[in-house]
Amino acid sequence: MTQAALHQGKTGYHHGQLREALVDAALEALQKGGVDDLSLRGLAKATGVTQAAPYSHFRDKDDLLAAAAERGFQRLALQMASEAAGTRDKKDRVKKLVSAYIRFAAENRTLFQLMFGREFSDMKKYPTLAMTAGKSYALIAGALTSEKEDTRFLTVCIWSLGHGLATLFADRKVSLGQFDAASIDDFTERALQTINI
């Protein structure tokens, strides 16, 4: 197979990039529908492949969904990191990290639901996923590290605050009408000001 064909991703019979394509399809499907609308067959079809083809790359449906969730966690950590890149001031850095987290949830509702929802309650079954998921936590924890304070407590505290609003957005319990993308920054800033870091 030529490089070109590899990137194009099709040669008629062999797909060439099926694994990645399926994960892409899952993320794309999540922009149109909810987590419950994801089906192996649907993703296979969207990728232009037979319904049994995914089993060459994933053990079962959960395995595919876990891969999609992991990509989500990678993106989340990336967005947080790049948002806060270069910011050294502690409070400022935490603010940027948390606000990126909340914006991610607001902008990727259903993906966020897959990542943090009931799908992967038993994270022991998905060790790779668990590791990747830990990155965003680690970013916040890292920014909060200090000798004086109880870092673990502070991190859970601030993570909860961010995750709470993120979840309420994703599940539409707080409407975006009142808190749009721009005002998420304001909210986070204000919220962190009322907390004594």
Add this chain to the structure above:
Amino acid sequence: MTQAALHQGKTGYHHGQLREALVDAALEALQKGGVDDLSLRGLAKATGVTQAAPYSHFRDKDDLLAAAAERGFQRLALQMASEAAGTRDKKDRVKKLVSAYIRFAAENRTLFQLMFGREFSDMKKYPTLAMTAGKSYALIAGALTSEKEDTRFLTVCIWSLGHGLATLFADRKVSLGQFDAASIDDFTERALQTINI
């Protein structure tokens, strides 16, 4: 039908309390399995009734689940209110309300997932549910009311903090091992101390 039969709930043909019994069955099923394991047929069977019988009391499956969620919200508000009953001190009262909220989530994982999860994203479809769901919010908002501060902001802020931890518990992203029922109180107290109400 006699009163006794009414309370026993069975007369052979007519059930007598089927609507309530189905909601009970749903709450009970949620203690054993997840939200995705709930099925109309299963609940009917658990209630000792044919699979089509629920349709005499509920429009469809979602209607039944909404009724179950609403009972959950009633319980939540009740537990919060009774926990904080008699407590006048503002900070103290808020602490009791929030900690009751978190404990409810930890003790009723799957019910909490049904109540706040993706099921009822469009709350407009379930006006009664929305009203009942508002009770716990109103309790916190009520405790925080003040002329000086922006109540709306503070409420969302503290609600987010509580809801974040509650969700992380319910979805098993933070393990109860480190934060058991007793220490939830401690955590809440400490968290609220770091916030300037």
Add this chain to the structure above:
DNA sequence: TGTACATCAGTGAACGCGCGTTCACTGATGTAC
């Protein structure tokens, strides 16, 4: 450089399941007389 061969990604058909919902019905209920 050309050919035989092992590998394995993707095919296409099929299995079996549980589900939500519908339908015409039946039997229990309570009420009007």
Add this chain to the structure above:
DNA sequence: TGTACATCAGTGAACGCGCGTTCACTGATGTAC
């Protein structure tokens, strides 16, 4: 008090669907000689 009747909660059978997964297979690939 007794009987006719309207109501409607619950029955049982059936419909149709989409799903995850399996299986024997086939055709493309790249490698060893």
